[in-house]
Amino acid sequence: MASTEQLPAQEITILLVEDDPPTLWRLQDALVKAGFDVAAAQNLAEARASLAARIPRVLLTDLQLPDGHGVELIRETRARHPDTEIMVISALGDEETVISAITVGATGYILKDAFPSDIAATVRDLVAGHSPISASIARFIVRRTQANAEPPPGPELNTAKLTPREIDILWGIAKGFSYAEIADNLGMSRQTVPGHIKSIYRKLEVHTRGEAVFEAVQQGLIKL
Amino acid sequence: MRARHTASRLLQYLLLQALIAILCIFVLVHPLPEPPSNYVVTGFQLNDRGETRRATLPDFVPTRASMQDPAVFTGHFTWSAREADGGWSVYLPRFTNGVVVLVNGVEVLDSRRDPTANRADRATPEIAVIPASLLRDGANELVIRLFVWGPISGFLDKVYAGPDASLRRYYERRTLLFVTLPAVFSAWQGILAVILIVMWAMRRGEAAYGALAAAMALGAIQGFLPSAIDQPAFPELNSTLLTAGPTESACVLAFGILFFGRKWPRVLGPLIFIPGVIVALVGLFGNPVVTRQIFLYLGVPAILLHLLLLALIVGWSEMRRQDVPSLLLGCGVTVVLTSILHDVLEVAGFIADDRLFFTRLSYSAMLVAIGAGLTFRFAQALNRVDGFAAHLAIQLHAAEDKLKASFAREQERERAAALSRERARLMRDLHDGLGGQLVSIVALSERGTEGGRIGEAARAALKDLRLVIDSMDDIGGDLMLALGSWRDRAAAQLRPHDIALDWRAAPPGLPVYPELRPWHVIQIIRILDEAVTNAVKHAGAKHVAVSIETRMEGGGEHGCITVTDDGKGFSIGGENRPASRGLRNMRNRAARCGAVLELSSGAGGTTVRLQLPRRFPEGDAAAG
Numbered sequence: 071m072a073s074t075e076q077l078p079a080q081e082i083t084i085l086l087v088e089d090d091p092p093t094l095w096r097l098q099d100a101l102v103k104a105g106f107d108v109a110a111a112q113n114l115a116e117a118r119a120s121l122a123a124r125i126p127r128v129l130l131t132d133l134q135l136p137d138g139h140g141v142e143l144i145r146e147t148r149a150r151h152p153d154t155e156i157m158v159i160s161a162l163g164d165e166e167t168v169i170s171a172i173t174v175g176a177t178g179y180i181l182k183d184a185f186p187s188d189i190a191a192t193v194r195d196l197v198a199g200h201s202p203i204s205a206s207i208a209r210f211i212v213r214r215t216q217a218n219a220e221p222p223p224g225p226e227l228n229t230a231k232l233t234p235r236e237i238d239i240l241w242g243i244a245k246g247f248s249y250a251e252i253a254d255n256l257g258m259s260r261q262t263v264p265g266h267i268k269s270i271y272r273k274l275e276v277h278t279r280g281e282a283v284f285e286a287v288q289q290g291l292i293k294l
Numbered sequence: 295m296r297a298r299h300t301a302s303r304l305l306q307y308l309l310l311q312a313l314i315a316i317l318c319i320f321v322l323v324h325p326l327p328e329p330p331s332n333y334v335v336t337g338f339q340l341n342d343r344g345e346t347r348r349a350t351l352p353d354f355v356p357t358r359a360s361m362q363d364p365a366v367f368t369g370h371f372t373w374s375a376r377e378a379d380g381g382w383s384v385y386l387p388r389f390t391n392g393v394v395v396l397v398n399g400v401e402v403l404d405s406r407r408d409p410t411a412n413r414a415d416r417a418t419p420e421i422a423v424i425p426a427s428l429l430r431d432g433a434n435e436l437v438i439r440l441f442v443w444g445p446i447s448g449f450l451d452k453v454y455a456g457p458d459a460s461l462r463r464y465y466e467r468r469t470l471l472f473v474t475l476p477a478v479f480s481a482w483q484g485i486l487a488v489i490l491i492v493m494w495a496m497r498r499g500e501a502a503y504g505a506l507a508a509a510m511a512l513g514a515i516q517g518f519l520p521s522a523i524d525q526p527a528f529p530e531l532n533s534t535l536l537t538a539g540p541t542e543s544a545c546v547l548a549f550g551i552l553f554f555g556r557k558w559p560r561v562l563g564p565l566i567f568i569p570g571v572i573v574a575l576v577g578l579f580g581n582p583v584v585t586r587q588i589f590l591y592l593g594v595p596a597i598l599l600h601l602l603l604l605a606l607i608v609g610w611s612e613m614r615r616q617d618v619p620s621l622l623l624g625c626g627v628t629v630v631l632t633s634i635l636h637d638v639l640e641v642a643g644f645i646a647d648d649r650l651f652f653t654r655l656s657y658s659a660m661l662v663a664i665g666a667g668l669t670f671r672f673a674q675a676l677n678r679v680d681g682f683a684a685h686l687a688i689q690l691h692a693a694e695d696k697l698k699a700s701f702a703r704e705q706e707r708e709r710a711a712a713l714s715r716e717r718a719r720l721m722r723d724l725h726d727g728l729g730g731q732l733v734s735i736v737a738l739s740e741r742g743t744e745g746g747r748i749g750e751a752a753r754a755a756l757k758d759l760r761l762v763i764d765s766m767d768d769i770g771g772d773l774m775l776a777l778g779s780w781r782d783r784a785a786a787q788l789r790p791h792d793i794a795l796d797w798r799a800a801p802p803g804l805p806v807y808p809e810l811r812p813w814h815v816i817q818i819i820r821i822l823d824e825a826v827t828n829a830v831k832h833a834g835a836k837h838v839a840v841s842i843e844t845r846m847e848g849g850g851e852h853g854c855i856t857v858t859d860d861g862k863g864f865s866i867g868g869e870n871r872p873a874s875r876g877l878r879n880m881r882n883r884a885a886r887c888g889a890v891l892e893l894s895s896g897a898g899g900t901t902v903r904l905q906l907p908r909r910f911p912e913g914d915a916a917a918g
Contacts, residue, residue: 163760
């Protein structure tokens with residue numbers, strides 16, 4: 071992790087998958103101007119071809135693609151190239167999009183209308199091991215940790231692996247407290263908070279079909 | 295038609311009672327089995343008060359005052375040592391009131407030591423084994439001293455002397471009938487008394503059970519009391535209780551009156567207890583002989599009268615209601631009446647007197663009738679309760695179904711109302727925010743050269759869309775959750791302008807408002823948005839600070855959100871038209887949420903302080 075933090079921008083390869091041309095130009099512009107090495111694709115087929123040719127350090131993908139769903143691309147990439155960081159591109163940053171991407175292996179998201187400087191900063195942070203999380207996404211996750219007879223609407227999410235500390239961190243983020251305030255309140259080091267967030271994302275991921283079945287059995291969803 | 299029906303019913307009832315009476319008489323006069331006649335001792339000489347005469351058993355002797363002056367019967371029986379197989383006994387099936395038996399001058403039996411034998415109303419037999427050493431080959435002398443203490447004359451039935459093996463089973467049979475059975479019935483009467491006392495204790499209103507309990511208790515006590523001859527500890531009390539028959543029958547009559555639904559006769563009712571009271575008073579204060587006399591001449595007729603009245607009442611009840619308890623008790627009363635008439639006639643000498651009294655024994659038939667009748671009534675009452683409960687359950691079920699249906703309708707209506715309210719709110723919010731921004735995007739795009747501002751407007755529209763979506767989420771009254779999302783959006787808005795967002799919110803932040811609704815959240819966030827937008831667009835600020843705190847004021851908690859910028863400020867109510875319109879909007883929104891907006895602006899910057907209410911208002915009254 072320490073080595074990647076010092077990585078120059080031009081050595082960070084990015085595969086950008088977005089079907090709306092203006093949005094693609096806008097994002098590509100922002101990333102190229104920041105010095106990243108960007109490859110672009112407008113659909114699943116192009117993205118797969120690009121991945122076959124070169125394994126990127128970061129994959130940025132939209133979910134609604136003309137020839138399929140971005141979730142498939144994320145799952146494939148996560149399985150074949152575990153070192154590639156994956157982010158989803160979202161119009162609204164709503165939990166529907168972000169959470170479904172996280173459960174297949176994404177560790178972050180970018181808003182389509184974000185400012186160029188923010189886009190570059192987010193990618194850089196991600197490569198450095200700092201996953202971004204918004205208050206509303208944190209709120210969605212912590213609400214799923216509360217035991218309810220009827221789960222609130224939205225994508226399925228298994229929060230069984232989260233520790234009480236991680237849930238406390240999510241509460242702090244959901245309420246708008248800064249990482250420093252959260253760390254002070256929980257009696258932990260401020261630098262460790264971003265690492266915790268990436269770990270939270272990883273724990274929410276459903277890795278394989280087998281594991282999904284195992285978890286379903288664990289939760290009593292499937293009776294053997 | 296109805297009269298004929300009643301008459302036929304009455305006839306049926308009377309016929310049934312007559313049949314029962316005839317059956318009773320048949321049983322009563324049916325002779326009990328007797329031992330072989332060759333064991334009967336005959337040829338007695340009776341020596342009674344100095345007079346001697348020949349006597350043939352059964353025989354009577356007049357009653358007398360003295361206990362020490364028995365009539366002496368002297369007879370003989372033959373015993374042969376060669377023919378004798380096993381021991382011999384002398385068996386006396388019936389006598390009143392006491393006997394002492396001597397064989398060859400030696401006493402073998404004194405019945406006065408047996409308390410049950412001392413009671414004239416029980417036909418207690420006696421048997422005594424004659425010691426073999428007393429018996430002589432040939433004639434043996436048998437002397438029976440008969441003690442009489444009234445109130446009826448002395449009586450001695452046939453006397454048997456013979457092998458114990460052939461006599462004893464007759465003795466056992468009589469003992470079972472006249473000693474054991476009455477004891478069993480007395481015990482049962484005692485149990486009935488306890489049950490009725492409990493019943494009466496639990497249901498004080500039902501005096502019938504109290505009367506019957508008293509009767510049963512008296513009867514049970516009588517069954518186990520020793521008679522005066524046994525020299526009890528309290529002879530007066532003892533004889534009073536023993537002669538409580540009239541009181542007992544009066545109690546049973548009172549039960550009959552109350553139980554079968556007749557109103558208690560205020561004046562005549564107590565009269566039925568008078569014979570019992572007189573007998574009791576004589577028993578307590580008079581001598582035993584008088585007590586026995588008064589019992590015989592006042593008590594017994596009173597009992598008879600009571601039973602007749604009871605028979606009438608029960609018969610009338612059976613006519614009226616035709617229920618099982620009346621019928622059962624009616625039959626029971628008939629049995630007792632027949633028996634008591636038989637006994638009275640026997641004592642009075644109208645029918646052959648074998649001194650076998652069946653009144654006590656037949657009384658048990660009435661007890662059985664009473665027990666069965668009460669159980670029937672009880673079971674009937676239980677059935678009625680069950681029926682009532684089932685009926686109630688059905689009604690409850692129906693009411694529940696109706697309630698459920700109306701609740702479902704109500705819920706459906708409420709849901710529809712909530713949906714339409716929410717729709718209206720959403721429309722308003724989109725109109726206020728997104729609508730205006732989209733219009734300005736259209737306007738800007740038509741001007742062609744305003745690229746940057748088009749982007750700005752579009753971004754504002756997206757931001758507003760996120761706010762609307764975000765506000766729909768249930769945050770459980772925790773405004774901090776909404777402010778957390780707003781922080782992300784505000785920071786993203788300020789970053790391109792190089793304005794730092796200074797966020798000061800110490801945990802735990804704001805109090806929780808359970809009544810907080812999405813539309814409150816939107817108003818508050820829009821106020822904060824307006825403050826931040828003013829700082830960026832009009833004030834040219836470099837820093838924006840948001841501080842969130844809870845203040846204790848006037849004994850309650852107040853949430854307070856303050857937005858401060860370091861811009862150039864503006865004059866409130868001044869010529870800056872867009873700014874003043876924005877201010878008016880902010881104030882309106884605050885008023886709708888019941889919040890207080892304080893605004894101060896000067897050269898050093900602007901401070902917008904939003905003081906949240908203790909409780910958010912329920913209706914959006916100011917929305918129009």
